Amino acid sequence: MAAPEAIDVCDALSSAGVDLAASLPDTWLIGLITALESDDRFTHLRVAREESAIALCAGAFCGGRTGVAVMGTSGFMTCVYAITKICTSYEIGVPIVMNLRGAVGDEATHHYGNALYAGGVFDTLGIPRASINTTDDLHQIPALIRHSRLLKRPVAICLPKPGVK
Amino acid sequence: MSERNAMPLAECYRQLVELRRDELVVTSAGTASGEWYARSIDLDASFYLQASMGMASMFGLGLAISVPEARVWVFDGDGALVMNPGALLTEAEAAPPNLIHFVLANRAYGATGGLPYVNAARVEFQGLARACGIDRVYAFDDMADLRAEIGKIFAERRYTYIVLELTAEHGLHSEIPLDSVEQKFRFVRHVERAFGRTVFNRWGY
Known part of the structure; x- marks a missing residue:
C-alpha cells in the first residue's frame, strides 16, 4: 500500500468541503502546507501560534x-x-490535520514527550482521531470532517511519518 | 500608570453603536463583551467570545474571510492582545478589507480585578501593529476626536486597526444573558439570514 501524497490529502479535504486552511509548519508538514498554499481550492493563512488556527x-x-x-x-x-x-464552550468542530511527532521511529529526541502525552490529551478532550498512513486510509478524512461537524468538537487527522510529499 | 488621556469604554461603545449599520461584531472576554452587550443589547449579530483571550481577532478574521460582503468589527482587550500579539502578523498578511480590529486599551485586566498586565504603562499598541506590518493604524484618547474622525475611517473599506485608549474603571458589565451554545446558534442563524449563507445543514448542525 502506497503512502499518500500531499495532493491526495488535498483532494480528500476538498471532497469534504474544506476550502480553508490555517497552518503553522512542522518539518513533516511542509509538503502538505506547500500543496495547500498553491492549490486554488483552498484559502491558506499562516498563523504564528497554533491556537490562532483553531x-x-x-x-x-x-x-x-x-x-x-x-x-x-x-x-x-x-x-x-x-x-x-x-x-467546547460554543460546540464548534474544528478538524485538525497534524502529525504524531515523537512516536516510534521518530529519532528527534526533543519530540518524544509529545508522543507520550498526546494520546492522553486526545482522550481527555474527547477528540476522535485516525491515522492516515496509506492511500487506503484516505477515505477516513472526509468521514472525520463530517464527524467533527456532527460531534461539534475537533477531530485529529494524523498524517504519517515523515509527512506527505 | 502616569497621567494619560483616556476615554470611558461605555462612551466609546455608545458612539460606535450609533454608527453601526449591519456590522458583525466579535468581542473579547470580560468587559469588552459585557459592556458591548449593555450598550447594543445585541444577541444576534454579535458573537461574544467569552474567556478566549487572544483569540477574538483570529475568530473575526476567519469570519471576515468567510463573509466578505459583511463588515466585521472585533473588540479586543489589550490584556487579550498581549497574550497573542502574533495574531497581528496573520491579520497584516491577510488584511481583509472588511475587518476592523479595535484594541480596548485600559492597560489592565479589567474583568479580573484591574491589575495591570506586564509593562502595561509602556507598551505602545500603534507601534506594535506597524511593526507587524499593518498599514492603516489609528489611535484615539479623546472622545471629541473619536466622534470627529471615526465616521471617515469607516467610510473607507480597508483592513483597519484602531486603538482606543480607555480609562481604568471598576464595575463595568461583563455578563451576557446567553449560554455560549445559544449564542452560536443565534449568531449563525443571523449570518444565514442577513448574508444568504447556508452554515448549518438540513439536520441543524
Whole structure:
C-alpha cells in the first residue's frame, strides 16, 4: 500500500468541503502546507501560534466555510485553551490535520514527550482521531470532517511519518 | 500608570453603536463583551467570545474571510492582545478589507480585578501593529476626536486597526444573558439570514 501524497490529502479535504486552511509548519508538514498554499481550492493563512488556527477556523465555520487547522504535535499540545474555550464552550468542530511527532521511529529526541502525552490529551478532550498512513486510509478524512461537524468538537487527522510529499 | 488621556469604554461603545449599520461584531472576554452587550443589547449579530483571550481577532478574521460582503468589527482587550500579539502578523498578511480590529486599551485586566498586565504603562499598541506590518493604524484618547474622525475611517473599506485608549474603571458589565451554545446558534442563524449563507445543514448542525 502506497503512502499518500500531499495532493491526495488535498483532494480528500476538498471532497469534504474544506476550502480553508490555517497552518503553522512542522518539518513533516511542509509538503502538505506547500500543496495547500498553491492549490486554488483552498484559502491558506499562516498563523504564528497554533491556537490562532483553531480560532480562525471556528470563525470561518460561523461564516459558512469549512477550515482545517494544520499543525505539528507540539503545536497541538499548546491548543488546549483554544479547544476548550472555543470548540467546547460554543460546540464548534474544528478538524485538525497534524502529525504524531515523537512516536516510534521518530529519532528527534526533543519530540518524544509529545508522543507520550498526546494520546492522553486526545482522550481527555474527547477528540476522535485516525491515522492516515496509506492511500487506503484516505477515505477516513472526509468521514472525520463530517464527524467533527456532527460531534461539534475537533477531530485529529494524523498524517504519517515523515509527512506527505 | 502616569497621567494619560483616556476615554470611558461605555462612551466609546455608545458612539460606535450609533454608527453601526449591519456590522458583525466579535468581542473579547470580560468587559469588552459585557459592556458591548449593555450598550447594543445585541444577541444576534454579535458573537461574544467569552474567556478566549487572544483569540477574538483570529475568530473575526476567519469570519471576515468567510463573509466578505459583511463588515466585521472585533473588540479586543489589550490584556487579550498581549497574550497573542502574533495574531497581528496573520491579520497584516491577510488584511481583509472588511475587518476592523479595535484594541480596548485600559492597560489592565479589567474583568479580573484591574491589575495591570506586564509593562502595561509602556507598551505602545500603534507601534506594535506597524511593526507587524499593518498599514492603516489609528489611535484615539479623546472622545471629541473619536466622534470627529471615526465616521471617515469607516467610510473607507480597508483592513483597519484602531486603538482606543480607555480609562481604568471598576464595575463595568461583563455578563451576557446567553449560554455560549445559544449564542452560536443565534449568531449563525443571523449570518444565514442577513448574508444568504447556508452554515448549518438540513439536520441543524
